[in-house]
Amino acid sequence: MNKEKAVEISSLTYRYPDGNLALQDVNLSIFAGESVAIIGHNGAGKSTLLLHLNGILKENGAVKIFGKPVNGKNLKGIRRMVGMVFQDPDDQLFCPTVYDDVVFGPINMGMNNKEAKERVTEVLGRIGLSGFEKRSAHHMSAGEKKRAAIATVLSMEPKILIFDEPTSNLDPKMRRVLIDLIKSFPETKIIVSHDLPIALELCQRIVILEKGRVVEDGSVKDILGKREVLERYEIDPSYHCQFCDMFKS
Amino acid sequence: MKHSFLDNYSDISSVIHGLDPRVKIVGFFFLTVVCVSTPPSSYFSFGVYFVLLLGVLILSRLPFHHVFGRSMVVIPFVLMVAVFIPFLKKDVIGGGYNLGIGGLTVSNSGLMVLWNVVIKSYMGVLCMILLSSTVPFPKLLKGFEDLGLPKIFTTIASFMYRYVFIITDEAQRMKRARDSRCFGGKWIWHSKVIGHMIGTLFIRSYERGERVYVAMLSRGFDGDLKGKEGAQRLRPRDYIFLSVLIPIVTGVRLMV
Secondary structure (H helix, E strand, O other): OOOEEEEEEEEEEEEEEOOOOEEEEEEEEOOOEEEEEEEEOOOHHHHHHHHHHOOOOOOOOOOOOOOOOOOOOOHHHHHHHEEOOOOHHHHHOOOOOOOHHHHHHHHHOOHHHHHHHHHHHHHHHHOOOOOOOOOOOOOOOHHHHHHHHHHHHOOOOOOOOEEEEEOOOOHHHHHHHHHHHHHHHOOOEEEOOOOOOHHHHOOEEEEEEEEOOEEEEEEHHHHHOHHHOOOOOOOOOOOEEEEEHHHOO | OOOOOOOOOOOOOOOOOOHHHHHHHHHHHHHHHHHHHOOOOOOHHHHHHHHHHHHHHHHOOOOHHHEEEEEOOOHHHEEEEEEEEHOOOOOOEEEEOOOOEEEEEHHHHHHHHHHHHHHHHHHHHHHHHHHHHOHHHHHHHHHHHHHHOOOOHHHHHHHHHHHHHHHHHHHHHHHHHHHHOOOOOOOOHHHHHHHHHHHHHHHHHHHHHHHHHHHHHOOOOOOOOOOOOOOOOOOOOOOOOHHHHHHHHHHHHHHO
16 A cells, blocks of 8 residues: 555654743654544643644644645645634634635635535535525524534635544534535545544544644554553444444454 | 524514615614704604515514513613713702602603713614614625625624624533533632633634634635625616605705
8 A cells, every 4th residue: 555645744843932842753654545633631732733734834844735845935835735723713713604605715715706606506516505604603503503614614625634623513413514524625634523322433543642742643443452552542342342342343 | 512593583574574684784783873863852753664674574574572582681781871860960850759768750851861871872773783683794794895894894794694693602602511520609608609700701702713714825815805796786776765764854855
């Protein structure tokens, strides 16, 4: 299996301006088409790692996206390839209407109005929000907002989709809809979550981050299948049982 | 959380709602400016302006209580500023009271100033309520943009529109959390807690601002606000609206 590397992180260390070490010597490669879950406790450095993937935070040469180093010169192309869905849709939907939000990316990429409009219609259809163009995000439910936030990213046709806590604040029914939706995307997916069942369902690979370091990196079976690994990182061992049940049936 | 609107009733359908936003912006601003420039003594002109606005109101099928209810909001502020002028202005005395502690007199020109302030501000507010209740906010911004207002201004206003209720909700939640913990005691203690709440609200809004900016950067924002859509062409009814409104208002104004 000699696949193209979608993300290549080599010895990435990042210190916050106040001196706190957020990431320490992170090495990670994610291949095209893979779905990877990054899990870890609060403050483990997950979000900081994400911000490096599209160049919001930059450490020279440490991160490459499809072979391109993330630096000032490549920034535009990188952000086009990496679609980031943030945790709080209210941060992502900042325009007066859903249409304006979804069209924001394509217009910034230099697409003309007519093409961009077609793109919006297509993406909203794909996400199940046709007819929401004129709606204001303030008057939508949490599930609708979450999907609209995903649409704002899909409209840029990224090659890598990154989800930060995709199911936070969703009821079980909406959570299911969202998981099925994410499952349907063929792109390379990186999912950051506390929600291990999601990792189980959507990902083939799990990376555990602790105190800014990658401490485990392996297939779902390798990680969730070993009780001692979960115990070592204080992850609820009941997931181990869930996992075993899943494989028995 | 509560679903609030700045632009209630802006999506019902009526002749006025169907007009192009630009036409309504120009029309209502024109009326406001002319009204402000009218001498206070030409009561007839104000009567005509009011009838015109009433006509627009009826055509727009907005509920009366909505428009007049909202317009009342401004009256206390105007009165607070202007209500003492008739008593303080020294001029031809129109009348007076003797309260036993010395005279309290009302001057004619002072009364005129009060009338002037009240009627003009009221007309202005009525115009703005009719404008904001007949155009959905995003379209209003688009209208201003098409009229040549720089995109940076309309963008700031659009962020305001997007986040004002989110911040209000946040403040509401904080208030609820405070009340749930049996908020009570002396006013001095209150003021301290309220101060903390305002501070927290500020920091949260500031942090949200940062997160929104990161979300913008992630979608290719480079400091340049792009995407100005071409303006739609005006239709006959838009011309009819202006060609009825502007000559009447101008005519009435020039008569005095």
